[in-house]
Amino acid sequence: MGLETVFKEGFMTTKVDAVVNWARSNSLMPMPMGLSCCAIEMMAFAGPKYDVARFGSEAMRFSPRQADLMIVAGWVTYKMAHAIRRVWDQMADPKWCIAMGVCASSGGPHRCYGVVQGVDNFLPVDVYVPGCPPRPEAVLHALMDIQENIRNNYSLVNDYEFGEPVKSVAAPESSRIVAPYNV
């Protein structure tokens, strides 16, 4: 009973899980990575009308050390992608990511050389919110999805047993790059 059986859920684990996940999901502290126009809708989502405080997420922490949910709102350029990845790496586990808007989900209308076509090219995204910009209610829905994910899929076992540290991901096979054009 308890934590000694690694991936077997004992009675204590699941009960403690339920409580801890309830606490975590109801006090998500978003790190608003508000890069462009979607940031305005994120501010609306935090404002009084589409209040996110009723979900416990009013404490928007701009320091990654204090946040556990990163909301990437707006398009990401290749230059900014490195900064965002650094910020993501500095966030403590467990952490989740919302790609807000079409620009963060897939590049959106900016199909060009400077914009990363989707933040999932370098961040593990949990929820994608379509829209340009998405309504604040859509972002609230995404937040509720994350809450459901935490309650159902997260376990304290993760906090104690990380599994193998991630040293290599299946490297994209397109490290064969098409030869650059003759400029």
Place this chain on the structure above:
Amino acid sequence: MSRDATKNAETKTEQGRSPEALKFFFTPVDAPRPVDDRNKNPHAKSTTWVPDVVDALRARFGEDVLGVEEYANEHSVTVRKDRIVEVCRFLKEEQGFTYLADLGGADRFTDEDRFEVIYNLVNIYGGKRIRIKVRVDEDDLVVPPITSVYRAANWHEREAIDMFGIRFEGNPDPRRIYMPEDFEYYPLRKEFPLLGIPGSLPLPAQYPEGPLVLDPFPAAHGSKPVKSYQEPAPEDEDASAH
């Protein structure tokens, strides 16, 4: 749905009406309009019609004014490239065009005189606008900077340096402005592809302390950044019933 099954069940010919004739609207190509149509064209703005400034330029610079285009009630003066600083100084100090509204490059994609630098100058108190163009050949990409005349030209020239490769020797800050410093290409040239050269802009790593990724679309090629802890797979049965 409010679609009426009886009304729309028959085609128009069956209903007795003829199908609408398709109309093709071609963009009409006008004959060039008479240039001074301020009295007839209500949209013509008087700020852009500056024949007196053009005459003053011609009088002062003579051979260096290579051409004047008058279109849509606007004047575009093409000037020889090495005289651009004197032209701008003349316009600023003697004609009162104290405001540089815009400076930009363009790629004409022709064999000779491939690039063009366009200067939009405004005389605020006189209410006049003029456009000065300078043609730059691909083999001789050097243009004198006008930062000594207009300080605002600094960043606009940096944009032309970054996007076209046009060199402004004498610009106090000749760095790239949008793309990273070690970027090897010039994005607004016509042969640069819209989505860029794959591998020219690296993406950050897929996991902490990993290598930079040169592929611009790793997600489309099946690579998925993972979290540093492993999430359990979502269970199929009702997970909340423990």
